[in-house]
Amino acid sequence: xxxxxxxxxxxxxxxxxxxxxxxxxxxxxxxxxxxxxxxxxxxxxxxxxxxxxxxxxxxxxxxxxxxxxxxxxxxxxxxxxxxxxxxxxxxxxxxxxxx
Numbered sequence: 001x002x003x004x005x006x007x008x009x010x011x012x013x014x015x016x017x018x019x020x021x022x023x024x025x026x027x028x029x030x031x032x033x034x035x036x037x038x039x040x041x042x043x044x045x046x047x048x049x050x051x052x053x054x055x056x057x058x059x060x061x062x063x064x065x066x067x068x069x070x071x072x073x074x075x076x077x078x079x080x081x082x083x084x085x086x087x088x089x090x091x092x093x094x095x096x097x098x099x
Contacts, residue, residue, distance in 0.1 A: 010047065017051035024048065028092055039074045045083070046072035048090045060089035 007015075016023055031044035049057040049072060058068040062085055071078035072086070087094055 013047045014050045017047055024090075024092065032094070039076075042072050042076050042078070043074060045086055045090070048092070049086065052090055057086065057089045061085035 017027065028044055028048065031041045034040040049068065054068060055065050058065040061068065063082060068086070070076055071082050
């Protein structure tokens with residue numbers, strides 16, 4: 001019997017984000033709640049950008065595709081203006097609430 005090839009966690013997340021628009025906000029909210037690991041937010045934004053197409057998101061955000069890859073890497077350090085442009089391009093807004 002032929003077994004299905006497994007896919008990486010990253011690819012599984014990108015596929016789910018493409019299929020389930022309702023999951024997008026919950027996924028991003030969970031990433032924001034991980035205060036001890038700020039790169040989790042960058043990974044989540046990268047998954048969202050991949051789900052919509054990096055080139056398309058980069059163009060809508062007004063940044064070069066390569067710059068977007070660097071900014072959203074695990075070790076990226078994007079400017080706040082880049083984060084706002086990317087979130088707007090993928091159709092979400094970061095919000096703040098009292099703890």
